[in-house]
Amino acid sequence: MSLFVSAVVSGIGIGFLYGIMGLSIALLYKSTGIISFAQPPLAMLLAFMGYRYISAGMPLYAAILAMVLTGALLGVLVYWLAFVPQEQHGIFNLILRSIALALIVEQAVVYLLSEGEPFLFPKMWEGGPITLAGINVPRQNLVIIVVTLVLLAALLVFFRHTRLGLLLRAVADSPGVVRLLGVNTRLLMTAAWAVSLIACAVVALLAAPISLVSSAMFAPYVLYAFTAFILGGISSWGGAIAGGIIVGVSSNVAVVYSGTEIAALITFAILGAILILKPAGLFGTSVRERL
Amino acid sequence: MDSDGRERMEYLGNLIATRRRPALRRALVPALALVLAAAGCGSNDDSGNGTGSVPGVTEDKIIVGASSPLTGPPAAGCARVHGGAQAWFDKVNAEGGVHGRKIEWEILDDAYDLARAGANARRLADGSYFAIFGGCGSIQPPAIVPVAERAGVPYLFPMAQVPDLYLPAGKKWTYAFSPSWATMFSSVVSWGLQQKGPGSVAVLFTQNAGIESAIEAVKEATEAAGGRYLGEQVVPATTSDWTPIVLRLKELNPDYVVTNQSVELALKLMQAAEEQDFEPNISYLNTISLMADQFIQGIKNPDGSTRLDGKVISAYQVALPSDPSNAECVEAAKVTVPDMAPDGNLMGGCNSARWFVELLERAGPDLTRERLLEVISTVSNEKLSPGAVPADFSNGRHLGPSEIYIYELDGDWVPAGSAKLTDTK
Numbered sequence: 001m002s003l004f005v006s007a008v009v010s011g012i013g014i015g016f017l018y019g020i021m022g023l024s025i026a027l028l029y030k031s032t033g034i035i036s037f038a039q040p041p042l043a044m045l046l047a048f049m050g051y052r053y054i055s056a057g058m059p060l061y062a063a064i065l066a067m068v069l070t071g072a073l074l075g076v077l078v079y080w081l082a083f084v085p086q087e088q089h090g091i092f093n094l095i096l097r098s099i100a101l102a103l104i105v106e107q108a109v110v111y112l113l114s115e116g117e118p119f120l121f122p123k124m125w126e127g128g129p130i131t132l133a134g135i136n137v138p139r140q141n142l143v144i145i146v147v148t149l150v151l152l153a154a155l156l157v158f159f160r161h162t163r164l165g166l167l168l169r170a171v172a173d174s175p176g177v178v179r180l181l182g183v184n185t186r187l188l189m190t191a192a193w194a195v196s197l198i199a200c201a202v203v204a205l206l207a208a209p210i211s212l213v214s215s216a217m218f219a220p221y222v223l224y225a226f227t228a229f230i231l232g233g234i235s236s237w238g239g240a241i242a243g244g245i246i247v248g249v250s251s252n253v254a255v256v257y258s259g260t261e262i263a264a265l266i267t268f269a270i271l272g273a274i275l276i277l278k279p280a281g282l283f284g285t286s287v288r289e290r291l
Numbered sequence: 292m293d294s295d296g297r298e299r300m301e302y303l304g305n306l307i308a309t310r311r312r313p314a315l316r317r318a319l320v321p322a323l324a325l326v327l328a329a330a331g332c333g334s335n336d337d338s339g340n341g342t343g344s345v346p347g348v349t350e351d352k353i354i355v356g357a358s359s360p361l362t363g364p365p366a367a368g369c370a371r372v373h374g375g376a377q378a379w380f381d382k383v384n385a386e387g388g389v390h391g392r393k394i395e396w397e398i399l400d401d402a403y404d405l406a407r408a409g410a411n412a413r414r415l416a417d418g419s420y421f422a423i424f425g426g427c428g429s430i431q432p433p434a435i436v437p438v439a440e441r442a443g444v445p446y447l448f449p450m451a452q453v454p455d456l457y458l459p460a461g462k463k464w465t466y467a468f469s470p471s472w473a474t475m476f477s478s479v480v481s482w483g484l485q486q487k488g489p490g491s492v493a494v495l496f497t498q499n500a501g502i503e504s505a506i507e508a509v510k511e512a513t514e515a516a517g518g519r520y521l522g523e524q525v526v527p528a529t530t531s532d533w534t535p536i537v538l539r540l541k542e543l544n545p546d547y548v549v550t551n552q553s554v555e556l557a558l559k560l561m562q563a564a565e566e567q568d569f570e571p572n573i574s575y576l577n578t579i580s581l582m583a584d585q586f587i588q589g590i591k592n593p594d595g596s597t598r599l600d601g602k603v604i605s606a607y608q609v610a611l612p613s614d615p616s617n618a619e620c621v622e623a624a625k626v627t628v629p630d631m632a633p634d635g636n637l638m639g640g641c642n643s644a645r646w647f648v649e650l651l652e653r654a655g656p657d658l659t660r661e662r663l664l665e666v667i668s669t670v671s672n673e674k675l676s677p678g679a680v681p682a683d684f685s686n687g688r689h690l691g692p693s694e695i696y697i698y699e700l701d702g703d704w705v706p707a708g709s710a711k712l713t714d715t716k
Contacts, residue, residue, distance in 0.1 A: 003538060006567070010534035017531075110362050117367050118555040120589060129566045138534075138566040210562070211531065214555055220531035248532075255535035260526045 006135050007256040008249050013141035015228075015248020016148040017207050021221055022228030022240035023155075024199035030172040030235045031192035033091050034083070036098040040218040040225065041105040042078065043200040043207075046071050048113045050205055051121055051213045060122050064205050071201030075193035083193075084186075106215065114215040121208035144206045151202055152241065155195075164191055172235070224251070227271055233284020242282055246270065345659050347421030351388075353651065353658070354395045354419065357449070358411035358435060359426040361400035368554065368583060368636055369427035372450045373398060374628035375620065375640025376425050382623040383648050390656040394648070396424065401431055409434035416442035421660070424647055425640070429453045429472070429500045439464050445660055448643040448691070450636075452579070453501050457689035464660075466667060467690045468643045469608060472501045473508035474712050475578040475695065476549060479606045480509050482697055482710040483547060483576050484516035487604075490546025490573055494523035495536065495560070497552050509549050521545055528556060533563035540564075546572040553580050558589040561599065570602055577605040578695075582635025587703055596702050603700040604707070608680045608692045609638045611704055617641070617678035635704070638678060645676035646691070680709075 024039045049070055053063040082101050083094055124143050129136040159165035171178045171188045179185050211217040224247050231246060232239025250270050254263035274282065347354040359373065360366045377396060384393040397420075399411040408431035415423045416438050422445035423435065429451045436455050439446035440462060448468035449456070452475060456467035469475075480492065492513045496502045506523050513520045521543045526536055537560070540548060548571040552560055557580070564570060582605055590597045610616050612633035620641035621633045631637055651658065653666045671685035672693070682691035694711050698704040 003542060006538050007535050010532060010538075014532040014534075107362075110366070115367065115370065116585075118558065118585070120558075129568070136567050210559070212555060212558060216529075216555075220529040224531070252532060252535040256538050259524060259539075260530065260536065 002134055003256060004253065005133075007253045009135055009137055010141065011249035011252035012245055013138070013144050013248070014252065015245035016144050016241065017203055017244070018221060018224040018228045018247050019232075019241035019244020020148060020151065020199055020203040020206070021218075021225035022232060022244055023237045024196045024203070025225065025229045026232065026234060026237045026240045027199060028192055028196040029229075030237065031168045032189050033175075034094050034098065035234075036101075036196075037095070037222075038078070038098045038101040038105065039196070039200055040222045041102045041109070042074065042197060043204045043221075044215065044218045045105055045109055046074065046197075046201045047121070047204040047208045047213045047217060048109055050201075050208065051119050052113075054122065060124065064124075067201045067205055068198055071197040071199075071204075072194040075195070075197030076190055078197070079190055079193035083189075110215045118212035118214035118217075121205075121213050123209040124205075140206075140209050147202065147206060148241065151199070152238065155237065158195075164188075168192055168195075224248075224267075227267070231271055231274060231281055233281030236281070236283035239281060239283030246274075246282075345421065346418045348392070348658055351392055352395050353389065353392045353421050354397070355422045355424040355647075356397045356399060356415040356420040357424055357426040358401045358408045358415065358431055359398050359449075360403040360428055361398060363402040363404075365403050365428055365553070367585075369450075371583070371628075371631055371634065371636035372425070372427045372640035374631050375624060375637040375642075376644035377640075378623040378627035378637075379620065379641045379644035379648065381627045382619075389648060389651045390658070392658075394651075398426075401428075403428050403430060405430055405434050408432075409438065411435075412438035415439075416444045420444070421658075422447055422663070425449055425643060426451065427640075432456055433500070436462070436465050443660065445663055448646055450639055450643065454504070460687060460689075462689050463664070465689060466684065468639075468646065468692070469579070470690060470692060470695070470712055472499070472505040472551065472578070475606060476505050476551075476576070477508040477512040478695055478710040478712050479576050479578055479604065479697070480512040480518075480547070480549060481516055481713065482606075482708070483574060483604055484513065484518045486708070487573050488546075489517035489519075491519045491521050491543070492547045492549060492576075493521040493540060493543050493545035493571075494549045495540065495552075496523065496525050496550070497528050497556055498525055499551065502551065505551070518547075528553075530556075530559075533560050534567065536560070537563045537567045537569050541567060541569045544572070547574055547576055549576045551577070551580060554583045554586045554589070557581055557586060561590060565598065570599070574601075575599070575603045577603060579605065579607050579635070579639075581605050582607050582639075582698070582704060584632045584634035587634075597700060600701050601699065605698050605700075605704065606695045606710065607635055607639070607698065608695050609635065609642050610678045610696060611635070611698070611706065612638055613703075614678065614706070620645070620678055642676045642679040646679065646682065649675045 021039060025036060028034055028036050046067055050063055050067040053066050082097055123140050125139040127139055129138045159169055167183055167188055171185055175185060227247050228240050228243035231243030247267055251263050251267045254266040360369045380394045380396055383389060401408040401411050412435040423439055424447050426449040432449055432451045432453050433455045435446060444464060446465045448466060450469060452469050452472045454471040456465050494506055494509055510520045524536060524539060590599055592598060612621050617638050620638055624633055624637055650663060650666050654662045667684050670682050672681050672683045675682045680692045680694050683693050684691060692712060694709050696709050697707045699707040
């Protein structure tokens with residue numbers, strides 16, 4: 001029994017990371033309609049920048065703040081440089097740009113920053129695991145859970161109780177109406193990218209102590225993050241977190257009892273089953289289109 | 292195209308022109324020109340950068356190439372292998388080269404990809420290079436060996452642990468610096484169980500070329516040494532969470548865990564193991580991949596000890612950087628790659644280059660590919676480099692080492708003996 005509980009606990013920890021990555025994708029999709037494949041490599045870039053800040057002598061918590069601010073700035077830059085020019089050519093074009101951006105960022109990091117990797121990244125809470133009811137819970141897992149819940153609470157407040165957040169929700173639901181009301185949608189898109197990249201910075205600083213900072217650190221996350229995004233209902237950022245937990249727990253339990261060879265098979269079989277039963281995902285809503 | 296080729300083409304062109312099938316003639320002549328041009332380009336030893344009849348050898352240069360990862364996940368470790376080899380070449384060149392010829396070594400990036408390695412091999416075999424030397428990674432050699440053998444290009448001493456370099460017997464141009472994973476692990480497991488006592492053995496491998504035969508070899512070696520084989524886990528390199536893998540190991544409670552992880556994956560494994568209070572009862576058994584400074588630094592305690600002192604055994608065909616036999620390699624590396632702390636990878640690259648240079652010296656000033664092969668075949672259980680195990684290429688052997696050095700972790704890697712490679716697979 002303790003083996004099962006240990007697998008579930010570790011699955012929740014990694015699931016939250018998949019979920020935050022999925023959340024960053026969902027945030028962007030909900031606000032801009034773009035499904036961006038660039039989030040994992042951008043998170044990797046932010047991890048490298050965090051490592052550089054710490055290597056330059058910045059205290060850990062200052063480096064964390066700097067990473068978050070860098071994430072916001074990076075989001076603004078990415079949007080204006082890669083997605084604003086010629087944006088009238090449709091969503092498919094923009095999605096393809098995100099794929100190109102992902103490849104460019106990945107190769108740029110490999111070429112410019114990766115020599116000597118992997119790099120150790122300090123944990124936010126040093127020390128051995130905490131034993132709870134006979135189960136070893138790594139401190140970093142507890143940090144992940146707490147930070148994710150804080151992030152979710154902050155997003156809840158932002159989207160429900162701030163003008164910018166409400167406008168982002170409005171532009172996601174009815175972009176045309178928002179434009180007619182004279183709202184600067186360009187500014188809203190910029191804000192959406194900034195918030196999305198802040199989420200990427202958060203996943204980078206939570207994952208880096210476990211995954212080590214390397215150019216391949218988020219390669220394993222891509223498939224699972226998108227699975228979390230889809231499972232959650234693609235437009236629900238809370239659903240992405242829930243989807244991440246389902247992916248993390250099912251994958252880890254499958255590895256423990258069946259081995260890594262069929263763990264992915266089991267995880268995606270669960271994805272398939274959920275989408276058959278609930279095509280819009282766990283928290284998504286079906287949309288009717290008039291043809 | 293040479294004058295013979297032009298004459299041949301002219302004769303055939305005239306022959307075809309007299310035939311009474313103008314359409315066929317129109318198609319045949321250009322096709323024939325292409326065939327003759329290709330034959331002309333391939334049949335002449337004067338092609339490429341060679342002077343006289345030896346490709347890649349000029350009056351003042353020996354040009355060799357390699358296919359190796361310059362980018363991608365293994366690039367960091369491979370950069371050290373390259374750095375070590377280049378350091379030795381730079382030292383030799385600074386002292387006048389080999390019989391007055393300086394060694395020029397060009398590395399083509401294959402990004403640890405089989406298809407790219409094959410394309411690189413075809414380029415390296417095009418007549419511009421005297422030999423394919425070195426390279427890093429076990430995925431690529433199966434693509435390079437057939438090209439080298441067909442083209443008659445020496446393919447020497449890559450840092451790769453696959454039997455394709457020396458098996459099956461009958462190869463002419465390919466010679467290995469490293470035994471296969473199967474042979475290495477078989478030897479390490481035998482040594483470990485004999486020295487530390489028989490016990491239960493679990494395998495934890497990252498997917499890589501040759502691991503199926505490595506697993507079989509571990510199983511056989513365990514049983515031969517009186518141990519008990521518990522089973523294996525093969526994990527993809529893209530594993531994001533090592534905790535469930537460690538939990539499975541913990542359930543097995545093995546005395547030994549045989550691992551092949553790279554430094555990055557090993558650090559993640561060890562971190563997850565520490566979080567779950569797991570370590571094998573006796574030791575991890577590893578070969579080569581952890582003989583890197585990055586691994587030591589990743590598990591170092593502030594007092595200089597490591598978290599795994601006495602719990603890791605590894606094996607390599609090269610001595611440690613601190614060993615006096617590698618003093619020259621360490622000094623050479625300080626000049627060429629001063630930012631790289633000397634470690635196993637650096638010493639591996641340097642010693643493989645020393646083997647190559649020693650053989651070039653013995654081949655003499657009238658260097659040809661065939662002469663080099665003759666010299667290689669005379670090497671019989673002797674040290675081509677002080678920092679590496681003795682080499683034996685006699686009696687048709689294409690694998691140099693017949694033994695490996697064993698190391699234990701105690702603050703750093705410490706020599707613990709040597710093991711004969713009893714079973715070459």
